[in-house]
Amino acid sequence: MAYHPRENWSPQLRRRVYTRRDFLHRAALLGIALPALPSLLAACADREGQEGAELAIGTPAKPTQQPLFDDNPAIDSGLEPEDGPLLLYNWEDYMNPETIPLAAEALGVEIQVTTFVNEEEALARLSSGEVQFDVWFPTSQRVPVAVAASLIQPLNHDYLPNLQANVWPQLVDPYYDQGSRYTVPYVTYTTGIGWRTDLADSADIEGQANPWDVFWNEKYSGVIGMLDSFTDVIPVALFHNGVADPSQATEDELVAAGDALVELIDLVDIRYRIDGSYAGLPEGRYAIHQAWSGDLVNSQYFWPGGVDEGTTRYLWPAKSEGSTTKGAISSDTMTVLKGSERPVLAHAFLNYMLDEANALKNFEYVGYQPPQNGLTSEYLISEEWLLPHLAPALVAPEDFELDSAWVQGPLDAATEALWVEQWNRANSGG
Amino acid sequence: MPTNLASGAEYATVGQRRWVWPGFALPGVLWLILLFLVPFYAVFAIAMGQLDPILQRATPEWNPFYWDLTVIGEAFAELFGGQLGVIALRTLAYVFIASLFCVLVGYPVAYFVSRKAGRWRWLWLLLILAPFWINYLMRMMSWVNLLSPDGQVNRWLTTIAGWFSVAFTPPDWLAGNHVVVILGLVYGYIPFFILPLFAALDRIDEATLEASRDLGASNAQTFWRVTWPLSRNGVLGGLVIIMLPMFGDYYTPNLLSGSPRTRMYGNTIDQYINQTTSGGAVGAALTIILMIFIAGLMVYYLRSINRASQEARE
Numbered sequence: 089m090a091y092h093p094r095e096n097w098s099p100q101l102r103r104r105v106y107t108r109r110d111f112l113h114r115a116a117l118l119g120i121a122l123p124a125l126p127s128l129l130a131a132c133a134d135r136e137g138q139e140g141a142e143l144a145i146g147t148p149a150k151p152t153q154q155p156l157f158d159d160n161p162a163i164d165s166g167l168e169p170e171d172g173p174l175l176l177y178n179w180e181d182y183m184n185p186e187t188i189p190l191a192a193e194a195l196g197v198e199i200q201v202t203t204f205v206n207e208e209e210a211l212a213r214l215s216s217g218e219v220q221f222d223v224w225f226p227t228s229q230r231v232p233v234a235v236a237a238s239l240i241q242p243l244n245h246d247y248l249p250n251l252q253a254n255v256w257p258q259l260v261d262p263y264y265d266q267g268s269r270y271t272v273p274y275v276t277y278t279t280g281i282g283w284r285t286d287l288a289d290s291a292d293i294e295g296q297a298n299p300w301d302v303f304w305n306e307k308y309s310g311v312i313g314m315l316d317s318f319t320d321v322i323p324v325a326l327f328h329n330g331v332a333d334p335s336q337a338t339e340d341e342l343v344a345a346g347d348a349l350v351e352l353i354d355l356v357d358i359r360y361r362i363d364g365s366y367a368g369l370p371e372g373r374y375a376i377h378q379a380w381s382g383d384l385v386n387s388q389y390f391w392p393g394g395v396d397e398g399t400t401r402y403l404w405p406a407k408s409e410g411s412t413t414k415g416a417i418s419s420d421t422m423t424v425l426k427g428s429e430r431p432v433l434a435h436a437f438l439n440y441m442l443d444e445a446n447a448l449k450n451f452e453y454v455g456y457q458p459p460q461n462g463l464t465s466e467y468l469i470s471e472e473w474l475l476p477h478l479a480p481a482l483v484a485p486e487d488f489e490l491d492s493a494w495v496q497g498p499l500d501a502a503t504e505a506l507w508v509e510q511w512n513r514a515n516s517g518g
Numbered sequence: 519m520p521t522n523l524a525s526g527a528e529y530a531t532v533g534q535r536r537w538v539w540p541g542f543a544l545p546g547v548l549w550l551i552l553l554f555l556v557p558f559y560a561v562f563a564i565a566m567g568q569l570d571p572i573l574q575r576a577t578p579e580w581n582p583f584y585w586d587l588t589v590i591g592e593a594f595a596e597l598f599g600g601q602l603g604v605i606a607l608r609t610l611a612y613v614f615i616a617s618l619f620c621v622l623v624g625y626p627v628a629y630f631v632s633r634k635a636g637r638w639r640w641l642w643l644l645l646i647l648a649p650f651w652i653n654y655l656m657r658m659m660s661w662v663n664l665l666s667p668d669g670q671v672n673r674w675l676t677t678i679a680g681w682f683s684v685a686f687t688p689p690d691w692l693a694g695n696h697v698v699v700i701l702g703l704v705y706g707y708i709p710f711f712i713l714p715l716f717a718a719l720d721r722i723d724e725a726t727l728e729a730s731r732d733l734g735a736s737n738a739q740t741f742w743r744v745t746w747p748l749s750r751n752g753v754l755g756g757l758v759i760i761m762l763p764m765f766g767d768y769y770t771p772n773l774l775s776g777s778p779r780t781r782m783y784g785n786t787i788d789q790y791i792n793q794t795t796s797g798g799a800v801g802a803a804l805t806i807i808l809m810i811f812i813a814g815l816m817v818y819y820l821r822s823i824n825r826a827s828q829e830a831r832e
Contacts, residue, residue, distance in 0.1 A: 205792075237572045237573055357693055357777065359694060359777045360777075360778070498574070500574055513601055
């Protein structure tokens with residue numbers, strides 16, 4: 089695929105090459121990691137002593153507080169930050185490289201970043217206890233698990249004045265972690281449909297009662313794709329079949345969803361790609377592709393020839409005129425690890441990232457939107473951080489409160505196996 | 519007593535020598551244990567391990583007494599009669615067709631370079647080696663550019679069609695085309711086939727060929743009765759080198775297609791390990807199944823090499 093980062097249409101826009109969301113893609117490129125030596129040291133988990141822990145899983149309709157534990161207290165107020173270096177554990181390419189020296193200068197310490205390509209790898213290494221980091225960036229879905237496994241520590245808000253001052257009220261008190269006991273928000277995004285107005289008929293998506301149905305439209309055979317990620321694809325098939333909450337789907341509903349996906353192979357020659365939206369749409373390889381909103385923001389840098397022709401569109405079916413279906417919304421977080429040796433410094437770093445100017449600096453590279461009160465879509469467009477036709481790819485604070493906003497919870501092993509079984513059917517081909 | 523001293527010293531050197539030469543193997547042995555046997559054991563430990571109740575992840579079980587065969591049994595069941603069977607058959611077909619192409623294209627090239635290229639053979643070798651200088655993924659990505667709907671290939675085809683005023687709709691090469699994936703495999707792996715074969719052909723003594731002709735054999739007969747049998751192990755060696763990685767390949771179909779139609783066995787392993795939370799054990803089980811299959815191929819290869827060297831001694 090041709091990466092064509094655009095640099096010239098606005099002086100503020102800087103070159104960026106990858107989004108964190110192509111992690112699956114790059115995970116593939118990096119090779120199958122044999123899950124070997126690292127876990128050797130961890131291993132030998134107590135066979136009898138393990139019991140299934142109750143996870144506190146919240147949804148916008150039913151927010152939840154994460155439990156506190158006596159052996160995992162927050163740090164006291166009024167402490168001086170420790171000496172560096174501060175150790176960050178983040179997704180690959182999920183922070184502006186320019187942010188790191190700036191933060192290091194502001195905090196007066198050295199900052200080192202270690203990256204992971206997917207959360208499985210991150211969880212494996214953190215839970216083994218063989219690695220030591222201060223700050224970790226989990227998705228909100230992982231927060232209940234991280235709390236239950238005591239991987240992260242509660243936050244002391246005295247060190248985080250920017251949380252109340254700058255962050256959307258909806259995410260100061262988020263559904264997955266009421267009262268921000270363990271997390272502060274990093275970026276937020278929706279999962280929707282990206283398309284090209286010159287290659288597809290917008291009327292097939294906009295104004296439809298169920299925009300997801302477009303993936304079953306024969307007209308787009310060969311030029312339509314979805315994300316190579318079963319947790320994103322199975323919900324589309326469930327929404328297509330009229331299931332209200334994919335997290336609660338029964339086995340029969342999942343089989344029906346699998347049937348619908350198998351149908352796509354012959355009907356529209358479906359392809360599953362991680363780079364299909366941000367690179368595939370600008371390059372004209374696809375007319376329509378399922379997309380994470382942040383990737384559509386990034387698509388402006390991937391036009392061959394370097395000029396965004398203004399024909400890319402994004403629609404989040406949860407917030408579309410006439411739509412009666414739902415769409416996923418999510419956010420990623422910043423946390424202080426329980427094993428951190430520099431917890432005060434880690435808090436100072438979280439507060440730094442919640443500053444509006446610093447968040448904007450990071451957005452410039454990452455493309456995924458920080459939930460900052462000051463960074464409204466009007467502001468970002470007027471300041472040329474984003475092309476106007478991509479405005480629907482921005483998340484608004486109220487989006488979390490929509491009845492149609494669907495939040496993906498963690499799947500337990502048995503449910504995940506059912507999902508993967510259908511995904512295998514959908515993905516084996518004829 | 520100088521003589522005694524001398525013999526004592528001699529004994530010491532003999533004693534040292536006994537350890538010195540095998541001692542050279544030590545780094546290699548350590549390397550194998552650390553980077554081959556331990557990870558290999560870890561794959562088994564994960565495939566037959568347990569599920570962490572909180573993280574819902576596959577955790578390795580290091581004690582073989584507690585190994586649980588459920589997952590690997592399910593993976594076998596899935597292979598014989600499930601979705602995985604379809605993928606495994608497709609992978610087999612892709613690898614065998616791609617290997618056949620490698621032989622058909624690679625053999626004449628290796629033959630030409632070793633026998634006919636004369637003083638330019640260094641240049642030919644250089645040209646064959648040149649792709650090694652570029653990363654495999656980069657080469658595949660350049661194919662993506664060439665084959666994309668408005669890429670160079672379609673532009674040339676459209677231009678040529680224009681010359682003859684033929685109506686022509688450029689095909690979408692990257693939309694799940696078996697041929698494109700197979701050609702991608704051939705393109706990616708063929709240098710690895712040519713080189714060992716070249717070495718084998720190059721070792722054939724010119725005198726044996728002359729002897730064959732002196733005895734009245736035609737060129738074709740010389741090839742079939744002398745060159746081919748002598749180069750057969752080179753072909754097998756080249757095939758082993760290219761087929762093993764092809765069976766585990768998943769980025770070629772990923773980059774050149776992304777369609778369910780062209781999914782390979784390696785894609786399924788990749789999916790379980792990189793996309794799922796609890797599926798690590800299934801990924802490990804699939805890896806073991808692949809290893810068993812490949813071990814079978816290796817046994818065939820080693821036996822035929824062994825037979826050849828015995829024949830050569832006789």
